[in-house]
Amino acid sequence: MLSKNKIKFIHSLNRKRTRENKKLFLVEGNKLVLEAITSKLPLKLLVATSDFYELNELDCNIAEEVVECSAEELKKTSMLQTPQQAMAVVHMPNNVLHLDQLTNQLSVALDFVQDPGNLGTIIRIADWFGIKHLLCSTDTVDCYNPKVIQASMGAILRVKIHYLNLEAILDNARNSQLPVYGTFLEGKNIYQSTLSSNGILVMGNEGNGISPAISDKIKHKIHIPSFAIGGYGSESLNVATAAAICCSEFRRRTSD
Incomplete structure (x- = not known):
């Protein structure tokens, strides 16, 4: 389940200053989360319902922390009007340009x-x-x-x-x-x-x-x-x- 501190942490990523300080950003929705998983960017946190985990057969080491929650908990945490089944906190890439x-x-x-x-x-x-x-x-x-x-x-x-x-x-x-x-x-x-x-x-x-x-x-x-x-x-x-x-x-x- 999602703790109050975890929900507060996720909500804090709605602020640019927090994202910049922590070098983290949030992705929401089944498709985006699956794309984040298959990208080269490491995941700090993966939050999803049991249905999402079962359907996609994900490894428990896919993120630094994996949390299973209810649809109601996800709805309270989500920044979307119509939440789906998953969200992930992703480490920002270090893009150096020459x-x-x-x-x-x-x-x-x-x-x-x-x-x-x-x-x-x-x-x-x-x-x-x-x-x-x-x-x-x-x-x-x-x-x-x-x-x-x-x-x-x-x-x-x-x-x-x-x-x-x-x-x-x-x-x-x-x-x-x-x-x-x-x-x-x-x-x-x-x-x-x-x-x-x-x-x-x-x-x-x-x-x-x-x-x-x-x-x-x-x-x-x-x-x-x-x-x-x-x-x-x-x-x-x-x-x-x-x-x-x-x-x-x-x-x-x-x-x-």
């Missing part, structure tokens, strides 16, 4: 993306398009926020996410002849642009786009054109939607 890791591949950088749902979706998009590294400005929303994790649908366990000085990494990329792309309203039509198989694609803030400081580091400015009839359509695209379109076009262009 520029040479980015040289021969496409990476995505985020400049002050604030909505957890957007970040989670972008992580999922990166996973879908085989993008290994996601570079985040230090003011981008925390990737271990529970809403981000749910929106990522398990991709958080596969994509390497780095919080860093984005200006500095883009400077280094430019000095190393690594192409840097960014989305701008005044950019060149992406469907008419030359796109490389490697480089860094920068996506900006939901309301303000890419900041002036980051904009100065971007050589290749691209734009997703609107095809609205008569030009009367939406003013802009959601940042996650724009990321999906751009990643798809990069991969389409360079997959031949």
